[in-house]
Amino acid sequence: MAALLLCMDAKSGTASVDNAQAEAWLTQADDAWSNNISRFRVILAQLQQHEDQLTSTQRWHFRLLNAQLLADKGDYAKAEPILHDIIDHSGDLPLSIRAMAALIRDKFLNRDYVSAYALANTLMAELPRVDNPQARLEGMEEVILMLDQTPVGQHDLALEYARQMKALLPSAKGQCYANALETQSMLYAGNLASTSPAFQAAIDRCLAAGESLQADALRLDQAYQMVDEGHADQAIAFLHSIAPEIEGTDYTPYLASLPVTQARAYLRLGDAVRARKFALDSIAITGPNSPLWTLQDAYEVLYQAEKKQGHDAAALAYYEKYAAQKTAAMDNAKAIALAYQTVRQQVLAAKMKAETLGKENKILQLSQALASQAQKSSRLFNALLLAVIAFFVLAMLWLWRSWRRFRWMARHDGLTRAYNREHFFAEARRALRQLHKAGGDACLIVLDLDHFKRVNDTHGHAAGDQVLRSAAMIVARELRPTDLLGRLGGEEFGILISGCLRDQGLEAANRIRNALATTPVMLDSQVAVMVSASLGMACTANSSFTLRQLLIDADAALYRAKESGRNQVSIDTSEMKSALPS
Numbered sequence: 001m002a003a004l005l006l007c008m009d010a011k012s013g014t015a016s017v018d019n020a021q022a023e024a025w026l027t028q029a030d031d032a033w034s035n036n037i038s039r040f041r042v043i044l045a046q047l048q049q050h051e052d053q054l055t056s057t058q059r060w061h062f063r064l065l066n067a068q069l070l071a072d073k074g075d076y077a078k079a080e081p082i083l084h085d086i087i088d089h090s091g092d093l094p095l096s097i098r099a100m101a102a103l104i105r106d107k108f109l110n111r112d113y114v115s116a117y118a119l120a121n122t123l124m125a126e127l128p129r130v131d132n133p134q135a136r137l138e139g140m141e142e143v144i145l146m147l148d149q150t151p152v153g154q155h156d157l158a159l160e161y162a163r164q165m166k167a168l169l170p171s172a173k174g175q176c177y178a179n180a181l182e183t184q185s186m187l188y189a190g191n192l193a194s195t196s197p198a199f200q201a202a203i204d205r206c207l208a209a210g211e212s213l214q215a216d217a218l219r220l221d222q223a224y225q226m227v228d229e230g231h232a233d234q235a236i237a238f239l240h241s242i243a244p245e246i247e248g249t250d251y252t253p254y255l256a257s258l259p260v261t262q263a264r265a266y267l268r269l270g271d272a273v274r275a276r277k278f279a280l281d282s283i284a285i286t287g288p289n290s291p292l293w294t295l296q297d298a299y300e301v302l303y304q305a306e307k308k309q310g311h312d313a314a315a316l317a318y319y320e321k322y323a324a325q326k327t328a329a330m331d332n333a334k335a336i337a338l339a340y341q342t343v344r345q346q347v348l349a350a351k352m353k354a355e356t357l358g359k360e361n362k363i364l365q366l367s368q369a370l371a372s373q374a375q376k377s378s379r380l381f382n383a384l385l386l387a388v389i390a391f392f393v394l395a396m397l398w399l400w401r402s403w404r405r406f407r408w409m410a411r412h413d414g415l416t417r418a419y420n421r422e423h424f425f426a427e428a429r430r431a432l433r434q435l436h437k438a439g440g441d442a443c444l445i446v447l448d449l450d451h452f453k454r455v456n457d458t459h460g461h462a463a464g465d466q467v468l469r470s471a472a473m474i475v476a477r478e479l480r481p482t483d484l485l486g487r488l489g490g491e492e493f494g495i496l497i498s499g500c501l502r503d504q505g506l507e508a509a510n511r512i513r514n515a516l517a518t519t520p521v522m523l524d525s526q527v528a529v530m531v532s533a534s535l536g537m538a539c540t541a542n543s544s545f546t547l548r549q550l551l552i553d554a555d556a557a558l559y560r561a562k563e564s565g566r567n568q569v570s571i572d573t574s575e576m577k578s579a580l581p582s
């Protein structure tokens, strides 16, 4: 099928590859990487030939597979920069997650545990955003494996993640990995017997999914557990049956695990010779300085076997190697625990900082809201205060103006706007008192319109009112500001001319009379009415400063003016009276 999709490039003579084929190769490589490393290498070589025809994303994917291969071969120096480049620049989240998983594995194997845990933390934060099953699988697998190796009781968390993985990855491969990790987490937590059906179920799932490497890992774990449980002969038979399969994997950790587990089983059975042989086989596979746990087990078996055979010197030599491995393993465990706690503290500190910042931000927002509320309240209060002040000012103004209007109304005659009788008398009395004190003089005139009844009768009462108003205005025009004018009643007015003797008073009275007699009053009906008035005058020089006396004398003079034919001024001629002002 693949061959059908290939066609020859006319220029270069190499086969060209279409997009779908490249994608298919990349997917096949992803599958082969976990269970068929030689096939993985073949696919990678094919992709290498057509690298220039890959899309940008496919090229990043291809680079990831190359980095995984390099790391698998132990060439971390070349693998890590590629993985960092993918995380920083690919812009593809699933590929970044897979690169992170590969980096975690590398960092852990190279004992850079702090970086491994820090990366795992980032990966777990990003993982919920990823749907890609391969990225989920590789990401979760690394995190779970790491938690299982964390010597501070993280097996429960690993188990929880493995169970989440089962729900998230329904594919056969996903189920194989999730069940394998679940089984291993239970085993490392000490909660799984070698005879548990879960073991066999997990192995069967991986075999069905074609994931033989995972199945082999589970089988080796199962055999190791059998030995621990005291079923050494059973373990030997089981390991014997799976040996060809394990040896076919060409995978060092498994190749070393098989003989060391056999060695432990034979030692249990008391067969020191076979135990020694298998232990040495395991060391030969890994080399004497391997970081694998198998080395510690192998030296322990050798020490026990030599001791059993009475080879004390050899036993001591192996014991020293075993002790060195054990110390290294313990140091390693301590380093892992320390790294785990360090990253945990860093994560907690970052979280607390974020929370503190969040709280500070909230407090700031609250205080800002409070300040703006206070500002609003203060603005509202000020506006309210201003409104209250404005209301009071307007109310005071209105009251003052009302008071002034009422006062004016109380003192004036509404028709003629001259003083009313009471106020005229009060003002006249006050003026007379002052003049008397100051040694001044005054004349009081009583003015009465002539035949006013006729005006009313001829032109109507309203016209009479109009004539009254006009007459008052004509009189007022002839007076000084210090003089007083009041309506005494009907068509009769009182006038007090201050600071004058009889002659000046007479002059003023005649001027008034003349003005009235010569000024026509225009009615609304456009009819001009001529009115005249008779004036009686009395002065302080003769009548004293007593208002009552002045009024009597002026009235008497008025009477005479009327009697003498009206439209004239009559003056009081009586003898000087000596009464005080009242």
Ligand SMILES: Nc1nc2c(ncn2[C@@H]2O[C@H](COP(=O)(O)OP(=O)(O)OP(=O)(O)O)[C@@H](O)[C@H]2O)c(=O)[nH]1
Pocket (backbone or CB within 6 Å): 448, 449, 450, 451, 452, 453, 454, 456, 460, 461, 462, 463, 464, 465, 468, 489, 490, 491, 562, 566
């Ligand atoms: N239109 C009007 N008429 C008024 C008012 N007060 C008094 N009168 C009238 O003024 C007239 C006064 O008439 P009289 O007392 O007989 O005096 P007279 O007609 O002026 O005649 P002599 O004073 O003798 O010249 C009456 O008809 C009153 O009704 C007023 O406020 N308006």
